[in-house]
Amino acid sequence: MIVFDEDALADLERIFEFNFERDPGTALEHIRRIREGVSILGRHPEIGRVVARSPQRELVISYGKSGYIALYEFSPAAGVVRVTAIRHQREAGYRGR
Numbered sequence: 001m002i003v004f005d006e007d008a009l010a011d012l013e014r015i016f017e018f019n020f021e022r023d024p025g026t027a028l029e030h031i032r033r034i035r036e037g038v039s040i041l042g043r044h045p046e047i048g049r050v051v052a053r054s055p056q057r058e059l060v061i062s063y064g065k066s067g068y069i070a071l072y073e074f075s076p077a078a079g080v081v082r083v084t085a086i087r088h089q090r091e092a093g094y095r096g097r
Contacts (some may be wrong), residue, residue: 001042001079001080001081002038002039002041002042002080002081002083003080003081003082003083004083005081005083005084006080006086007084007085007095008070008083008084008086009094010095011085011086011087011094012031012034012086014095015030015031015034015068015086015088016028016030016031030068032046033061033063033068034061034063034068034070034086036064037061037067037068037070038059038061038070038072038083039060039073039082040059041059041072042081042084045074045076045081046061046074046097048060048070048072051071055073056071056072056073056084057071057072057073057074058070058071058072059072066088066089066090067088067089068086068087068088068089069086069087069088069089070083070085070086071083071085071086071087071094072080072084
């Protein structure tokens with residue numbers, strides 16, 4: 001099961017708003033691509049790269065010439081992937097971290 005915590009949902013909203021200001025016709029496509037990319041974690045939860053000194057992983061989601069990065073945690077015992085943050089690859093870091 002994949003769940004998005006409040007911060008990740010806020011990131012999706014921020015990404016949508018940013019893209020809507022630039023090109024309203026593609027804003028939903030960005031969100032669709034992110035959600036589609038994250039869906040692979042349901043089948044392959046350990047595919048993302050390990051974040052140093054952390055139980056978290058990062059999943060790179062390609063989109064155009066760059067893409068997005070989803071920060072997530074996997075609980076094997078519960079079978080749950082919890083997405084904690086999402087950012088564009090060109091952003092310097094995760095919001096609020």
